[in-house]
Amino acid sequence: QQQVKQSPQSLIVQKGGISIINCAYENTAFDYFPWYQQFPGKGPALLIAIRPDVSEKKEGRFTISFNKSAKQFSLHIMDSQPGDSATYFCAASESTGFQKLVFGTGTRLLVSP
Amino acid sequence: SQTIHQWPATLVQPVGSPLSLECTVEGTSNPNLYWYRQAAGRGLQLLFYSVGIGQISSEVPQNLSASRPQDRQFILSSKKLLLSDSGFYLCAWSPYLGNGYTFGSGTRLTVV
Numbered sequence: 001q002q003q004v005k006q007s008p009q010s011l012i013v014q015k016g017g018i019s020i021i022n023c024a025y026e027n028t029a030f031d032y033f034p035w036y037q038q039f040p041g042k043g044p045a046l047l048i049a050i051r052p053d054v055s056e057k058k059e060g061r062f063t064i065s066f067n068k069s070a071k072q073f074s075l076h077i078m079d080s081q082p083g084d085s086a087t088y089f090c091a092a093s094e095s096t097g098f099q100k101l102v103f104g105t106g107t108r109l110l111v112s113p
Numbered sequence: 114s115q116t117i118h119q120w121p122a123t124l125v126q127p128v129g130s131p132l133s134l135e136c137t138v139e140g141t142s143n144p145n146l147y148w149y150r151q152a153a154g155r156g157l158q159l160l161f162y163s164v165g166i167g168q169i170s171s172e173v174p175q176n177l178s179a180s181r182p183q184d185r186q187f188i189l190s191s192k193k194l195l196l197s198d199s200g201f202y203l204c205a206w207s208p209y210l211g212n213g214y215t216f217g218s219g220t221r222l223t224v225v
Binding site for chain 2: 032034036041042043044045046049089093095098099100101103104105106108
């Protein structure tokens with residue numbers, strides 16, 4: 001019940017295309033859903049996060065879509081650029097008690113020029 | 114502003130040697146602290162977390178240990194390294210009350 005399932009494992013997108021990464025969770029107590037971006041040899045960095053009181057959050061070319069009833073959330077990268085090539089991790093946690101993030105397994109995105 | 118420092122950036126150690134990786138956080142008090150390991154091309158494996166000085170929780174049994182001697186200092190140690198301890202080690206912190214982790218820049222450990 002603590003797992004966050006992430007797909008696909010890897011993704012190749014043409015420059016200018018839309019990259020879509022999906023995550024699903026089981027624990028209905030989760031109420032914080034961040035996405036992290038990791039470049040090779042670097043630590044993951046927070047990209048964007050959403051709470052379940054909204055169905056969508058947009059920051060520049062990055063959008064999180066959230067479906068509470070389906071217990072799914074996804075990251076959309078519009079107009080994907082070669083500089084977006086990285087590994088993306090979704091995560092989830094509760095906001096009460098000790099807020100331990102549960103991470104997905106990661107998606108390696110390659111944006112071809 | 115809060116910052117997290119992790120060192121060294123890379124480390125090559127022989128099998129059987131000891132290990133000490135250090136992580137410090139600045140600009141906050143009483144943070145939650147975490148040690149993760151990432152194998153090449155793999156996901157994030159939580160090794161240890163700490164909610165306060167001297168309070169360490171282990172997620173997986175292994176050859177490693179962690180300590181928190183000061184509020185904003187987190188140390189990952191081993192008495193005798195194994196080849197399987199090779200990997201990318203990441204320290205992270207989160208607010209005592211609040212969401213979101215901030216990761217350090219990581220240590221690439223190669224055990225030879």
